[in-house]
Amino acid sequence: MIPLNIIIAIDTKNGIGKDDALPWDLTADLEHFRAITSTTRSPKKKNVVVMGRKTWDSIPQEYRPLPNRMNIILTQNKGLRLPEGVLKADSFDQVLQMANNEKLKNIIETIFVIGGQQVYEWAVKCPECEKLYVTHIHSEFDCDAFFPPFEDIFESIQISEESKEGMMTYHFQEYKRKDGSAS
Numbered sequence: 001m002i003p004l005n006i007i008i009a010i011d012t013k014n015g016i017g018k019d020d021a022l023p024w025d026l027t028a029d030l031e032h033f034r035a036i037t038s039t040t041r042s043p044k045k046k047n048v049v050v051m052g053r054k055t056w057d058s059i060p061q062e063y064r065p066l067p068n069r070m071n072i073i074l075t076q077n078k079g080l081r082l083p084e085g086v087l088k089a090d091s092f093d094q095v096l097q098m099a100n101n102e103k104l105k106n107i108i109e110t111i112f113v114i115g116g117q118q119v120y121e122w123a124v125k126c127p128e129c130e131k132l133y134v135t136h137i138h139s140e141f142d143c144d145a146f147f148p149p150f151e152d153i154f155e156s157i158q159i160s161e162e163s164k165e166g167m168m169t170y171h172f173q174e175y176k177r178k179d180g181s182a183s
């Protein structure tokens with residue numbers, strides 16, 4: 001199976017969004033996101049980014065699809081029109097099947113689940129999901145979308161120094177699924 005990872009930025013209460021947008025403006029996090037999701041060990045391969053339709057809608061048109069990555073949008077709207085090259089899936093199983101099919105599995109390195117709440121809720125429970133890349137923002141924001149609790153299922157394997165941008169402090173942390181944790 002192609003490895004499946006999550007990348008996410010959360011506040012101190014696991015808040016991730018408000019009114020279908022990010023509650024904060026943190027350039028360092030966007031750069032971190034681009035580097036992690038774009039980088040491959042093999043120059044012949046690309047990564048996949050999987051997102052819910054609302055997260056797709058929240059990306060300004062000039063920045064989507066996310067370049068140098070295969071974009072897969074989860075939606076049950078069969079009529080949804082997407083730019084050429086952007087793939088549509090109507091279930092999580094279909095995402096896994098698409099990425100692991102004979103044609104694609106040799107050119108895909110890693111699948112990154114990039115949000116939002118509905119999609120993260122599935123991915124955290126998915127036994128195939130191996131790693132979390134978390135940007136911890138050390139403030140509490142007014143949020144209406146949240147990341148599910150994950151500390152019982154994942155353990156910390158790497159933590160960065162604290163950094164500051166404007167009024168915000170944050171750090172990057174990586175987690176891996178605990179051995180024997182199926183969900």
Ligand SMILES: NC(=O)c1ccc[n+]([C@@H]2O[C@H](COP(=O)([O-])OP(=O)(O)OC[C@H]3O[C@@H](n4cnc5c(N)ncnc54)[C@H](OP(=O)(O)O)[C@@H]3O)[C@@H](O)[C@H]2O)c1
Pocket residue numbers: 007008009010015016017018019020021022051052053054055056058074075076077089090091092114115116117118119120145
């Ligand atoms: N902090 C972060 O790192 C981060 C990252 C990403 C997003 N966010 C935030 O998260 C919020 C959006 O989260 P959300 O939960 O409202 O929306 P979402 O997960 O982005 O999208 C939900 C939509 O995805 C589709 N979908 C979800 N599960 C599906 C399934 N099993 N099969 C087929 N389609 C499925 C449906 O689309 P249809 O309605 O078209 O059927 C559903 O309405 C926003 O505030 C956004 O800014 C934060």
